[in-house]
Amino acid sequence: MPELPSALELLSTAVQALGGKERSGQVTMAAAVDHAIDTKEHLAVQAGTGTGKSLAYLVPSLRHAVRTGRTVVVSTATIALQRQLVDRDLPRLAEALKAPLKREAQFAILKGRNNYLCLNKINSVIPDEPEQELFDAFAISRLGREVQRLNEWASDTETGDRDELAPGVTDRAWRQVSVSSRECLGKSRCAFGQDCFAEKARAESAQADVVVTNHALLAIDAISGIQILPEHDVVVIDEAHELVDRVTGVATAELTSTAISAAARRCAKLIDEREVDRLEGAAEAWHELLEDLPAARWDVMPDGVAPVLALVRDAAWNARTELAPPGASKEQGDPESAAARTQALAAIDEVHDSAVRALTAFDEPDPAIRRDVIWLAAEDIRGVARKTLRMAPLSVGGLLRTRLFGTATVVLTSATLQIGGSFDSLAVTWGLPAQNANRPDTATANGAQAPSDSETVRWSSVDVGSPFDHAKSGILYVAKHLPAPGRDGLAPAYLDEIERLITAAGGRTLGLFSSMRAAKAATEALRSRLATPVLCQGDDSTGALVRKFADDPETSLFGTLSLWQGVDVPGPSLSLVILDRIPFPRPDDPLLTARQRAVESRGGNGFMTVAANHAALLLAQGTGRLLRSVDDKGVVAILDSRLATARYGGYLRATLPPYWETADPEIVIKALQRLTTA
Secondary structure (H helix, E strand, O other), rough: OOOOOHHHHHHHHHHHHHOOOOHHHHHHHHHHHHHOOOOHHHHHOOOOOOOOOOOHHHHHHHHHHHHOOOEEEEEEHHHHHHHHHHHHHHHHHHHOOOOOOOOOEEEEOOOOOHHEHHHHHHOOOOOOOOOOOOOOOOHHHHHHHHHHHHHHHHHHOOEEEEEEHOOOOOHHHHHHHOOOOOOOOOOOOOOOHHHHHHHHHHHHOOOOOOOEEEEEHHHHHHHHHOOOOOOOOEEOOOOOHHHHHHHHHHHOOOHHHHHHHHHHHHHHHOOOHHHHHHHHHHHHHHHHHHOOOOOOOOOOOOOHHHHHHHHHHHHHHHHHHHHHHOOOOOOOHHHHHHHHHHHHHHHHHHHHHHHHHHOOOOOOOOHHHOOOOEEEEEEEOOOOOEEEEEEEOOOOHHHHHOOOOEEEEEEEOOOOOEEEEEEEOHHHHHHOOOOOOOOOOOOEEOEEOOOOOOOOOOOOEEEEEOOHHHHHHHEEEEOOOOOOOOOOOOOOOHHHHHHHHHHHHOOEEEEEEEOHHHHHHHHHHOOOOOOOOOOEOOOOOOOHHHHHHHHHHHHHEEEEEEHOOOOOOOOOOOOOEEEOOOOOOOOOOHHHHHHHHHHHHHOOOOHHHHHHHHHHHHHHHHHHOOOOOOOOOOOEEOOHHHHHHHOHHHHHOOOOOOOOEEEHHHHHHHHHHHHOOO
């Protein structure tokens, strides 16, 4: 191993080369990450906005990779951070550390196979059949134009990466030119295997010191048992507060009549017509059954469901057996027919596996310890009603504990990891033992019992703070005088309060609402009452709206939860963040209510460990939109009086940045007016 400068010496070199200033939180974090890598002890780091956490974990990671020859995997939740790391941070850092590391560090980005254009599919005459409900002239003409543009782009692109296509295309168009890992023929069987974009990306990642990926691919790598990521011994998880939700999303399956019919169409001309008819019959039976059932969580399997699920399972298995009979050679047939057969197998396997998963989910009589939560969802897709059976894991802690923490040293970081003043709430959902096992709210979490073997799974935590002086730069205003929010939308008093606050701020407001209905209602009501412009999520793409908001200080932007992490607007264009209510999960959310009930079955407080923690995390993320640079100043206004009056209010406030707090509207109005005229 080459002798290299210490991580802190490398950090100092990098900061100077990049024209930055030393930040104590960044130094503390880099030292903690370096120590975790050396001791192989997992680490959770809360690093507030402005800390420079990317550099704080990249420098020790690059040092470790160069010193040992082992790859470090960095996983993020958002495409924006992936691109920032690969397009900006890593190239500059590799250049800055080239001399002290004695070579230029190598890095690569790796995504799921379906993010890359498939040359075999784009050169195939086997199209994806359009979904029946989308079969109209406008949709087909738009699809044709987009696919034509993708064909032209295929000749020019060097990476085949969907994110490099500008402007983008619809998911439906992209499906015409991409395949999932299940649908892929494999490099050796594909006529285009040597030129495959996904294979090139994997080959490049295998040679890299740092591979940047996303939580979804990290989950697929863990769940499938198939090695997708290169050999590695360190994983850094940025935006770690999103990890459980992203892994849960990957581990969630669904079964619809549309999917069964699509699988049958894939099999047409490949298997006996009678087996195709059996699949179509199973799809029809499944559709008719679901139509008569209400949308709800299934604590027990409803009458009549098991026989139809068995019908679907058996029809799918028979089709699969004909598609790939035992002992059949995988090499048989030309590449085009082999691709058609592989895609049909992927569709059939998904149907079969989902049916088996649903059938076996109720083998355990106690819902609190079942592997899966099952529910029937009703959705309106472009005016067409569709019912979907969904299956999601009650907890992903066991999976993460075995497949992630059991195979590598893991560093988890985010601006928000402490809930109610402790790391334990999130740690338990990750499958780690609680540091303070006596806390009742961390004995169980998200339906999972907290592991107690802290001697065998060791982890530490550190809060490196923030360079912002929250108490001097921001005010947390809780509108204690307003009535508690109801179920009938925004009360007139709320609209009056919002109008008064935005008027005092001269626009400059990000309004974060608990539902799209509330955001649109507020937009419609206030556009006629305010002298400054109001934009609403959905008026344009999120990126375009944020740019308009940032470019015009008098403009306000209203939206929902999905905006809470997508807005990074430093400077005078954002002086006021308004939240209409505490973002508790919907009382009819089947997964979170099942997790809450599982906690209660073990004697825990289900509301605090699931609903309150969910709300606290989102509140912290939302209020964190206010201060994005050390010069920012402003107000966070939470209109939900329960934050001041309810017993859980103090617990939620303990998760928020330490702003100066007040419930006096006059103080806030005057402060906003001073900011406007400053």
